[in-house]
Amino acid sequence: MREITLTQIFEHPIAQKYLKRSGVAHAVAVSYHAFRLAVQHQVNPDLATKAALLHDIGHYEWYTDGKWDYEKYKKNDIHAIKGAERAHKLLIRLGENPQAAKEIALAILLHTDSYLPDGELHQRPLQKVVRLADEADEEPGGNHHYREMDDQLALKKIQELDEKVAEFLNTEPFRQLG
Template sequence: MSNVTLVDVFKHRITQKYLQRSGINHAVTVACYAYDLSLEEEVDPDLATKSALLHDMGHYEWYRDGKWDYEEYRRHDIHAIKGAERAHKLLIRLGESRTTAKEVSLAVLLHTDSYLPFELKGKRTALQEVVRKADEKDEQPQGLHHYKEMDKSEALKILHQLDLAVAKAKKMP
């Protein structure tokens, strides 16, 4: 069992840097959805919540003439690729096992197929599908879900409770 918690992941300066771009509210909300879905789908809740928290850490902002250009962003989007790399490096730095870091990284990479020239339907693992579904539950048109606000202290409270729930779920037979 991992001793790297969601709170540990959230507090790291790299996570803080990239979650500012993709939205703390979205990341925390998707982690909560992933926890619930992981229990339903019998997926490791530790892997699911970490993957969900980090799923959009590859996002970047795309502006044209000083305004957010969602269509231009979608046309050039590679956030899942960048996010997978960042998530893996972050988790290794925090002392996570290589196996967990790889599983989380792959879930981040495959949480969407928007950047691929083909669909992943039917090709994802159960963990990857949980993260995809959790992300989809929080989506809003034009990427507005990335701009919902959440105070960092509120995020920490929610993630602490989620850490407790994950620990409890992992102890259950």
């Protein structure tokens, strides 16, 4: 059972603020990758698409002399930490199941290891799906954050993805997972 939809998340003013900062087109694309990968890896697509949509809402704008500074970002950024906290708070506020909100927040926290000391990170399946979905949409120099997408098209794509998730949750293969 879905407590809240991607559309409800997407339309919330807090999500809008941070999605616009980190790139709506990237968030939508990663959500679609997450749906495909969730089905492939037998992970709950509701949790995966929500985590993917919100995975970069912790981004801070790293600028030097008014221009995006990718090197400063790579050196100093902890967006996954801030994003996990923002996402958890937003999801709880919207009425998401608390355990689902926690799983989504953990997937956001662990979607990148750029802020961790060197070493291997053991990820659970949901966390791995979100990381792979993000990697599938990356562009050199962080350019994936600057692709444009019209607000109406983004909303339409999110609504279509909501329908795909709902349909999949009603299939026999998903019921066997649960």
